[in-house]
Amino acid sequence: MTTQPEPAAGVVLRKDLQPAVEAPQLSRARRAVLAVARPLPNRQQLAASARWWAVHLLRVAPWLPLLVLRELRPIGRGLGDLLHRWSTWVSAQDRHEYAKAAEGNLKAKQGLAASKTQTARRWLSLAAVLVALTAGVWAWLRQPLTLAAAAILVAAALDWHGRRLLPGADPLPAAVQVPRVLDDGVPLSQITASILETLEREGFEPGSVGVAEPLVYDHDRHEYRISLATRDEIKPEHLRAIERAVGARDYAVRNLATDTATVRQLVIRVGDPLATPVERPWIPTGSRSIVEGITLGVSATEVPFTIPFAGVHIRIVAGTGGGKTSWLLRSIIDGLSACHDVVIGGIDITNGPELTLWRDVIQYKGFDPASADKVLDKALAEIDRRSKILSAIAEDDDPDNDAAEWHSGLGPAFVVLVDEFSQLAAFDGRTGPTNTGGLNLLAKCEQIVRTGRKHWVSLVMLTQKTGNSDFGSTTMQTQCAVTIAGPCDQQDANRIFGADRREAGYTPHLLRPGVEGDARDAGKVFVESPWHRTPDIYRAYAPGTTAEVKRRARQRIEDGLPRLDSTLPAEVLDAVEVPPVLAAVEAAFRDAGCPERMATAELLDRLADAGLTLTSGKLADEVRPAGLQPTRWHKAGSSPVRGYRWVDVERAIREIT
Ligand SMILES: Nc1ncnc2c1ncn2[C@@H]1O[C@H](COP(=O)(O)OP(=O)(O)OP(=O)(O)O)[C@@H](O)[C@H]1O
Ligand SMILES: [Mg+2]
Known part of the structure; x- marks a missing residue:
């Protein structure tokens, strides 16, 4: 049996309640302290606080060695410099060098003196080191605080000296921060400044390049344009530098001449205004004349893609898939057949379907070597006939008759289109497996290009490449007043335009030929003609459907096409x-x-x-x-x-x- 403990003094027991403890009486001082004291944080708060500190210290921890190293580095550099100076002093290097430069006896004397000085300094240094070490050990034992203070002082001095030795600002200019044209929101003034800076960096006298017309952006053409006034020539290498500086694509900057000799217009192309193919418009039959030129497609500049055909021999070069046949040739046939003064001949020895599609719009057809031979004969006969007419006119007494050249008043032009010209050029008179008959179609072509111009009998030659084997001979190439180059090899681009003009922006090799299902840059070309003098890209009208071509061919034939009149007296x-x-x-x-x-x-x-x-x-x-x-x-x-x-x-x- 447990006994109830006696209640302590001051504790009043109440029968109905648990025993309660009466609060002890506190002193005044203790009550005051308790009033001021704040309760200690509880355990959770303590843990949270500890965690916070731990995380932040852990974050800083990896940087501590780096911070220390950062501070140690100047001290080390100062110490190193001091030791280096000391060793130079001890070795008496300057005196030895001085002695070396002397002559004869003086040299020996001074050399000896230098050696003596060196020895003396070595002993002096040794003594100084010993004294310093002894003092250090004594201070370590007797005056550690003084040693610590001295060490801190020395470290601070070395730190100061080391920092003084830090190399100054980088002598090279900081990398130039230039805006990129393609970046959104770059102010035009900043791009202008960037162009001017680039020209100065490239060697133009500061201040020698002025802005004749401020930079503007042409939304339709996807181009920036600026006119610069400068007496110095802006060369292709400067354009390449500007491209890099403003972040334009390769060969995106072109340098165009203006009416004023000292003002050049720079055009920066930033997009592709010709990306979407444009449908070929229908031009009513007989509504045009060859004298006006034939518009083959669209242009991104104010110069239209219109080519002169009257008595002009044309070469068209583009690799396979470049768009020669379905884009360019189709546009040419459609355009020529809308004229009331053109008769079209067509040759394709590979017998591709394009010329056949046009039926009798092509009035003289050569789809094999023998028939091609006939077409060329017809062209030569026409030249002959026309030259007789011109002579007859020259001999008559009418002062109004213009005998110098053929013109549309005398009869239609005769244009012979030759697709895959290299196949035709292979028939050069030498008998071989393909040329069993020893046909010389090349010689006939050469004669046409030499003599056909002023009789308005001309050749349009389409080929994949530009080698002599492709054109048969250089005559064929040099007689062409118009060159059209689509996507092709770099070699061909060089052969057509030469390195200088390639640098100026004639870059057909950067165009991408079309592949099945994706036209890419098919039909895009660079043009050189009496009307086209700048490295701009043009695009032929889209090929459209075969059904549409057939429909147009039918319509043209129904409307009636001009004929060659072989015997008009x-x-x-x-x-x-x-x-x-x-x-x-x-x-x-x-x-x-x-x-x-x-x-x-x-x-x-x-x-x-x-x-x-x-x-x-x-x-x-x-x-x-x-x-x-x-x-x-x-x-x-x-x-x-x-x-x-x-x-x-x-x-x-x-x-x-
Ligand atoms: N009707 C069309 N519509 C859209 N794109 C077409 C059409 N026809 C052809 N293409 C595209 O155009 C590209 C060029 O075709 P095209 O036959 O004209 O080239 P080419 O220069 O004549 O080549 P090759 O030397 O091999 O004859 C094709 O690869 C195709 O991508
Ligand atoms: Mg073709």
């Missing part, structure tokens, strides 16, 4: 408008020796030989307005023959004239 040239078909009929009769009658079948054959392919109905339709009608006659023992009479032809022409 010189004396009637400037006289009257004899309809070409009637003139051709007359020529056919004359060729045949002016027979009394000619059967329609024979007449159509003769017209076809002269390049005029017609049906009997179409022929009748063509000559009816001139009053010429077919007639019938009977040959003995056979069915009636339909044909035309020479007297009727003569009368029809007489009535017109």
Whole structure:
């Protein structure tokens, strides 16, 4: 049995409650302390606080050695410098050098003195070190505080000396911070400053380059333009430096001449305004003249992509997929066939489908070597015929007749388009496995390019490369007044434009040829022509669908195309408008020796030989307005023959004239 302990004095027990402890009486001083004292943080607060400190100290910890090292480094540098000076002093180096420079006896004497000095200094140094060590040990034992203070003083002196030895500011200029054109929000003034700075860095006299027209951004053309006034020439290497400085792409900066000799316009291309192919517009048949030039596509500048074709030989170079056939050739055929004064011949020995698509819009076709030979013969015959006409005009007495060159008043131009020209050029007269007949198509082409210009008989040659084997000879290349270059090899770009113009921005090798399903840069070209003198990119109209090409071809043929009139006599040239078909009929009769009658079948054959392919109905339709009608006659023992009479032809022409 447990006994209840006696209640302590001062504790009052109440029967109904647990025993309670009465608060002890506190002294006044203790109560005052307790009033001021704050409660100690509880355990959780303590842990949080400890964690905070631990984390922050841990963060700082890895840097501590670095901080120490940072402070030790100048002390070490100061000490090193002091030791180096001391060792130089001890070795009496200067005195030895002085002695070496002396002559004869003096040299020996001074050398000896220098050695003595060196020995003396060594002993002195040794003594000083011993004294210092002894003093240090004594102080360590007797006056550690003084030693510590002295050590701190020495360290501070070495630190100060070491910091003084730190190399000064970098003698090279800090890297130039230049804005990048392509960055958004760079003010134009800053880009201008950047261009001027770059030119100064490249050696232009400071202040010698002025801004003639401030920098502007052309949204449509995706270009920046600025005109600079400078007497010094802005060379391609300066343009490359500007590209690097402003962050433009390679060859994005072009240097264009202006009306004023000392002002140059710089154009910085930052985007591709030709990225989206443009559909080829329909130009009504006969609504244009070759004299105006043919617009083949779109341009990103104010110079249109319009090429002169009248008597101009053209070479078009682009690697495979560059867009020669479906972009350029298609635009050329479509554009030429809209003219009322062009007859088109087409040669493709590889027999690609493009020329076939255009049917009789191509009036003279050469899809194999033999037929190509005929087309070239036709061109040469036309040159010959025209030169006779020009001579006849030169001999006549009419002062108004212009005999110098062919013009649209005398008849249509004859343009022969040759796709894959290198295949044609391979037929150079040498008999081989492909040229079994020993055809010399190249020689005929050379003759055309040499003599065809002023008779408006010209060649347009499309090829993948520019080597002599591709064009057959240098003659073929040098006679071309227009060069169009699409995506190609760097070598070809060099051969076409030369290194200088490549540096000036003629860079077809940077264009990317198209691949199946992705046109990339197909159809984009650089152009050199009498009208194109700057390294701008142009893009041919988009090829469109095959169905559209066929539809246009049909329409052109329905609308009627001009024909080569092989026998238009010189004396009637400037006289009257004899309809070409009637003139051709007359020529056919004359060729045949002016027979009394000619059967329609024979007449159509003769017209076809002269390049005029017609049906009997179409022929009748063509000559009816001139009053010429077919007639019938009977040959003995056979069915009636339909044909035309020479007297009727003569009368029809007489009535017109
Ligand atoms: N109708 C079209 N629409 C859009 N892109 C086309 C069309 N036809 C062709 N292309 C693109 O154009 C590119 C160039 O084709 P094209 O046949 O004209 O080249 P090319 O220079 O004649 O090549 P090659 O020397 O091999 O004949 C093709 O790779 C294709 O990507
Ligand atoms: Mg092709």
